[in-house]
Amino acid sequence: MRLKSNAVITGVGGFVPDNILNNSDLEKMVDTNSEWIVSRTGIKERRILNDPSLATSDMAAYAVKDLLKNAGLEPEEIDCLIIATSTPDHLLLSTASIVCDKLGLVNAWATDINAACSGFLYAYTMGASLVESNRYKKVIVVGADQNSAIINYEDRNTCILFGDGAGAVLLEPTTEDVGLIDSVFKTEGKGREHLLVPGGGSKIPATPDSVAQKLHYIRQDGRVVFKAAIKGMTETCTEVLKRNDLEINDIKWLIPHQANYRIIHAVGENLGLPEDRVKVNIERYGNTTAATIPLCIWDFKDDFKYNDNMIFTAFGAGFSWGATLLKWGKLRTV
Ligand code: UT7
Numbered sequence: 001m002r003l004k005s006n007a008v009i010t011g012v013g014g015f016v017p018d019n020i021l022n023n024s025d026l027e028k029m030v031d032t033n034s035e036w037i038v039s040r041t042g043i044k045e046r047r048i049l050n051d052p053s054l055a056t057s058d059m060a061a062y063a064v065k066d067l068l069k070n071a072g073l074e075p076e077e078i079d080c081l082i083i084a085t086s087t088p089d090h091l092l093l094s095t096a097s098i099v100c101d102k103l104g105l106v107n108a109w110a111t112d113i114n115a116a117c118s119g120f121l122y123a124y125t126m127g128a129s130l131v132e133s134n135r136y137k138k139v140i141v142v143g144a145d146q147n148s149a150i151i152n153y154e155d156r157n158t159c160i161l162f163g164d165g166a167g168a169v170l171l172e173p174t175t176e177d178v179g180l181i182d183s184v185f186k187t188e189g190k191g192r193e194h195l196l197v198p199g200g201g202s203k204i205p206a207t208p209d210s211v212a213q214k215l216h217y218i219r220q221d222g223r224v225v226f227k228a229a230i231k232g233m234t235e236t237c238t239e240v241l242k243r244n245d246l247e248i249n250d251i252k253w254l255i256p257h258q259a260n261y262r263i264i265h266a267v268g269e270n271l272g273l274p275e276d277r278v279k280v281n282i283e284r285y286g287n288t289t290a291a292t293i294p295l296c297i298w299d300f301k302d303d304f305k306y307n308d309n310m311i312f313t314a315f316g317a318g319f320s321w322g323a324t325l326l327k328w329g330k331l332r333t334v
Pocket of ligand 1: 260
């Protein structure tokens with residue numbers, strides 16, 4: 001009989017493009033000002049992949065390469081690669097298969113999932129389930145998005161928010177009492193009209209008309225999403241705590257999706273968590289969609305100690321949202 005293992009994060013990697021788009025740059029592009037952007041969103045700058053020869057798979061590959069180096073692993077040791085993205089290189093074929101080729105992950109099977117800003121959260125639980133089943137020993141989960149490819153830089157409602165980046169974690173089995181504990185996920189398809197890219201899929205294939213109507217860019221009803229995000233993340237965090245008999249004081253770190261500092265602050269406040277236990281890097285990267293949580297893990301990993309209880313939480317298009325409870329373990333060292 002095969003006993004169930006816990007799935008723990010043992011490696012971390014990340015990548016953000018060098019090119020910075022700051023608030024003063026945006027002031028020259030649309031009718032906005034830095035003070036408004038900082039006070040309404042907390043964002044000061046974002047990273048933009050501005051080399052036309054590069055795409056989401058390149059950012060994901062850089063993040064996975066960084067992970068492999070940090071963990072002291074060779075590409076052929078990886079069993080599975082899952083990439084959460086809503087900006088794949090191509091519609092028909094997974095970005096993960098491109099990354100396998102670029103890095104020589106010759107023994108990995110690979111696939112993408114799309115749950116927009118909740119993509120990494122969902123992919124992390126799916127990857128952990130593969131490890132817990134004992135079928136796969138080394139699973140890499142990536143969140144990667146090149147939002148600049150689907151942003152209309154004439155639309156001040158969206159262009160100030162989004163940036164590009166990729167983050168990756170390695171999941172491995174352990175018999176220790178650390179790793180993923182539980183996830184509460186929700187999907188409410190009625191919310192889809194409030195945040196989407198209308199064109200380019202099977203419903204509205206690309207035509208000269210769809211391009212003229214700017215249907216290939218992100219559209220968002222910001223206020224609706226804002227309210228739903230605070231409610232959804234607060235409720236799922238509360239539920240995951242309750243069903244595991246934990247109080248908020250048992251949680252050392254909250255790593256929320258970075259869409260708007262006011263959302264992050266409100267969720268922390270609703271949960272009763274002091275600000276210094278809520279991880280925030282939105283001021284440097286903006287909203288990188290599926291990459292926000294793994295980029296936070298990458299940025300703040302040195303703060304996390306063995307046995308720390310943590311919650312990852314996200315809300316995004318779909319609507320899709322949720323909260324995942326875990327205990328931090330130990331990263332591989334070289
Ligand atoms: O990651 C996926 C989930 N996404 C989110 O969670 C994003 C959720 N939404 C938000 O973060 C916020 O709704 C926004 C940042 C998008 C907008 O902030 P807001 O505080 O909800 O602003 P608003 O849309 O209510 O607009 C307030 C005012 C309006 O002017 P009036 O009508 O009061 O005169 C807007 O026209 O601010 C104006 N405004 C701007 N002003 C300067 C809207 N965008 C801008 C801008 N610069 N970029």
